[in-house]
Amino acid sequence: MWIKxxxxxxxxxxxxxxxxxxxxxxxxxxxxxxxxxELCLSEGLSKEELAKLDGLVGTxxxxxxxxxxxxxxxxxxxxxxxxxxxxxxxxxxxDGRDQVTGFQMTGEILGMDGISTEAHSCNAVALEDSxxxxxxxxxxxxxxxxIKALQHNFNKVMSRELVRDQGLxxxxxxxxxxxxxxxxxxxMSQRFTLRGYSPAEFHLRMTREEIGSYLGxxxxxxxxxxxxxxxxxxIAVQQKHIRILDIEGLRQLLNHRNx
Amino acid sequence: MWIKxxxxxxxxxxxxxxxxxxxxxxxxxxxxxxxxxELCLSEGLSKEELAKLDGLVGTxxxxxxxxxxxxxxxxxxxxxxxxxxxxxxxxxxxDGRDQVTGFQMTGEILGMDGISTEAHSCNAVALEDSxxxxxxxxxxxxxxxxIKALQHNFNKVMSRELVRDQGLxxxxxxxxxxxxxxxxxxxMSQRFTLRGYSPAEFHLRMTREEIGSYLGxxxxxxxxxxxxxxxxxxIAVQQKHIRILDIEGLRQLLNHRNx
DNA sequence: GAGTCGTTTTGATCCACATCAATACACACG
DNA sequence: CGTGTGTATTGATGTGGATCAAAACGACTC
Numbered sequence: 001m002w003i004k005x006x007x008x009x010x011x012x013x014x015x016x017x018x019x020x021x022x023x024x025x026x027x028x029x030x031x032x033x034x035x036x037x038e039l040c041l042s043e044g045l046s047k048e049e050l051a052k053l054d055g056l057v058g059t060x061x062x063x064x065x066x067x068x069x070x071x072x073x074x075x076x077x078x079x080x081x082x083x084x085x086x087x088x089x090x091x092x093x094x095d096g097r098d099q100v101t102g103f104q105m106t107g108e109i110l111g112m113d114g115i116s117t118e119a120h121s122c123n124a125v126a127l128e129d130s131x132x133x134x135x136x137x138x139x140x141x142x143x144x145x146x147i148k149a150l151q152h153n154f155n156k157v158m159s160r161e162l163v164r165d166q167g168l169x170x171x172x173x174x175x176x177x178x179x180x181x182x183x184x185x186x187x188m189s190q191r192f193t194l195r196g197y198s199p200a201e202f203h204l205r206m207t208r209e210e211i212g213s214y215l216g217x218x219x220x221x222x223x224x225x226x227x228x229x230x231x232x233x234x235i236a237v238q239q240k241h242i243r244i245l246d247i248e249g250l251r252q253l254l255n256h257r258n259x
Numbered sequence: 260m261w262i263k264x265x266x267x268x269x270x271x272x273x274x275x276x277x278x279x280x281x282x283x284x285x286x287x288x289x290x291x292x293x294x295x296x297e298l299c300l301s302e303g304l305s306k307e308e309l310a311k312l313d314g315l316v317g318t319x320x321x322x323x324x325x326x327x328x329x330x331x332x333x334x335x336x337x338x339x340x341x342x343x344x345x346x347x348x349x350x351x352x353x354d355g356r357d358q359v360t361g362f363q364m365t366g367e368i369l370g371m372d373g374i375s376t377e378a379h380s381c382n383a384v385a386l387e388d389s390x391x392x393x394x395x396x397x398x399x400x401x402x403x404x405x406i407k408a409l410q411h412n413f414n415k416v417m418s419r420e421l422v423r424d425q426g427l428x429x430x431x432x433x434x435x436x437x438x439x440x441x442x443x444x445x446x447m448s449q450r451f452t453l454r455g456y457s458p459a460e461f462h463l464r465m466t467r468e469e470i471g472s473y474l475g476x477x478x479x480x481x482x483x484x485x486x487x488x489x490x491x492x493x494i495a496v497q498q499k500h501i502r503i504l505d506i507e508g509l510r511q512l513l514n515h516r517n518x
Numbered sequence: 519g520a521g522t523c524g525t526t527t528t529g530a531t532c533c534a535c536a537t538c539a540a541t542a543c544a545c546a547c548g
Numbered sequence: 549c550g551t552g553t554g555t556a557t558t559g560a561t562g563t564g565g566a567t568c569a570a571a572a573c574g575a576c577t578c
């Protein structure tokens with residue numbers, strides 16, 4: 001049984017900021033000082049190159065929970081690196097149907113969908129109070145022609161997104177409900193781990209409906225799968241708070257198609 | 260009723276080759292002479308820049324129907340531009356499940372999934388005898404640092420792929436079987452049109468099973484939907500040969516969710 | 519022209535998830 | 549502290565597409 005007093009995992013918004021001294025100079029962001037380097041674009045850059053990237057990533061933007069970072073159709077000008085917070089992207093078509101296409105957390109890059117047509121093709125919404133670094137795209141391209149590593153990093157980020165999409169297609173095309181949710185939880189766990197949080201305990205920022213939309217399921221089905229996982233002892237659920245009790249069990253649920 | 264003697268649409272393999280004089284010089288391909296410029300990477304490049312791109316796109320590779328262009332896990336070295344023919348990409352997981360993630364035709368670029376990890380994440384198979392242009396990736400990055408338009412074109416191609424994936428997620432996540440097939444047919448029609456073929460009559464290169472895998476359906480469901488479309492007068496089907504009789508009807512089937 | 523194999527079509531049945539509906543819970547606000 | 553609102557859970561029922569099965573068709577070989 002899940003105990004109410006279990007300490008919550010450290011919230012993203014409580015990320016140690018000590019690495020970013022808030023001086024007049026560094027208010028305009030500094031990739032070189034950013035703790036998210038390895039997830040972002042600045043990996044493998046020399047000091048001088050980092051300084052140039054710092055010059056490019058000019059401003060930050062704060063968003064309140066529920067605010068749009070951009071909307072489908074908005075002119076594309078910049079990419080956004082999530083500094084703190086949590087986002088979802090979604091697409092919607094005329095008849096009202098919509099689909100969440102992704103959840104983005106610290107260190108991940110938003111907006112690449114806009115490059116092809118100079119306009120964004122989806123909406124990006126903050127699921128909690130968040131902050132992003134603005135990366136003017138024309139300048140990024142310019143600097144990428146100068147800095148080989150930056151160019152390569154950016155190509156890798158785009159490609160990583162393509163691979164992620166492949167995985168999601170696989171999920172949507174071939175998996176049953178519980179497999180989808182298991183895959184989702186394992187993915188979340190992995191991403192939290194990468195960011196230094198507990199792999200086993202985290203707080204979901206999205207509703208059951210948003211999870212369902214992302215996984216191609218109805219919210220009731222998501223809720224039932226959560227309950228089922230809890231009954232089976234895989235996880236402990238308390239609303240949006242998740243504790244993974246048997247990560248190996250979840251993995252097996254994914255791999256060994258239990259026909 | 261469909262008449263057997265209806266002339267088939269011009270096959271891709273019958274593309275006029277006159278634009279590519281087969282001389283000793285041009286055997287090593289020439290983007291500058293390629294009729295697929297606007298689909299590919301060479302749009303907006305000056306004469307000198309085109310010449311440099313020609314130097315990069317060194318060799319072609321011919322594949323017989325059924326041959327793999329690359330397999331998941333293969334080291335990533337180059338991108339491939341489809342010159343003639345038709346490909347599918349698919350992912351498969353341990354337990355035997357697999358999913359077709361895309362069909363690629365003339366002028367489209369394959370292999371971008373490999374950039375992120377230096378290894379391909381999916382398989383690419385020729386669905387008919389085909390020919391690709393080999394684009395060594397390191398050299399493409401090198402030249403992209405020199406040629407602004409090439410860099411931008413490449414970024415656009417990657418981004419276009421991201422947007423395509425979004426559409427596919429939408430399809431897999433929210434559409435019913437007949438909507439999926441309608442979307443598929445309209446997409447095929449549009450892509451054939453772009454290449455100068457009839458929007459209304461074409462030859463599918465893939466099996467029902469491959470269509471099903473791509474659309475997240477079983478082959479029987481695909482077959483039934485085809486039959487249904489024929490009964491309703493939307494299309495005429497004869498095995499892999501498709502004639503669209505009521506393109507507007509198909510569009511409406513997609514947009515106006517007929518609850 | 520008979521025989522084989524892969525593909526497609528069509529029918530009968532089943533089941534996973536959607537849908538509909540009611541209740542419970544958490545959180546914000548007067 | 550009650551009251552409202554959005555979110556989550558749980559139950560009962562319906563259905564779209566999967567599954568199982570068989571037949572038809574086309575392409576290829578001998």
